[in-house]
Amino acid sequence: MLPWWEILLRLGIAALAGGLIGLNRDLKNKPIGMRTLALVALASAMLVAHADHSAASDQLSDPASRVIQGILTGIGFLGAGVIMRSGNRLEIHGLTTAACTWLAAGIGIVCGAGQWLIVGVALVITFVVLIGGHPTERVLHHLLGGRKDERSSGAAPED
Structure with missing residues (x-):
């Protein structure tokens, strides 16, 4: 089993890296x-940590692997159903709700x-x-000169 600090490191850095990429995309409108x-990065890291642990202990069978693949594919379609596009491009x-749907599946x-430590760390993050x-x-938009739209006013258009 992976130690708690390694799980925190893997999942935390994944969430941070994904967040930084997202900040860049957001600042570029x-x-x-x-x-x-x-x-999304957190969910991906969590599932790889699970697979990594399972491979080390031979717990993940081929049928379980196929079930996991099917779940993640199906949930992707479910998440796509909650994404709405308004008139403006x-x-x-x-998007955040869709990402939460995929994360919840993971x-x-x-x-x-039964990998409770991975679950606990993922939930906290x-x-x-x-x-x-x-x-x-909002703070980063203010500091980095992001767009001045509904994100600055407190609304959450991504949700």
Whole structure:
């Protein structure tokens, strides 16, 4: 089993890296942001940490691997259903919700595997991103000269 600090390091750096990429995209007026990409990177890292642990202990069978692949593919379609585009090309809502849907599926998979430490660390990072992400985006937009639109006023167009 991976030690807690390694799980925190892997998942934390993934969320940070995804968030930084999302910040760049957001500052360039692209329709995706910090929270969405932080959650997608976190979910990806969590699933790889699960697979890495399972491979080391021979717990992940071939049928389980196929089930996991099917779940993640199917959830991708479900998440796509919550994304809405308004009249303006940049007015997209539901990306963070779609990322949360995919992340929740990943957490369910890791719960099913009984890897509670990975689940716990992922949940803590998830709520840090979801609760602290929007205020952090506003501050960074102000400091880095991002666009002055609904994101500066407190609305969350990405959700």
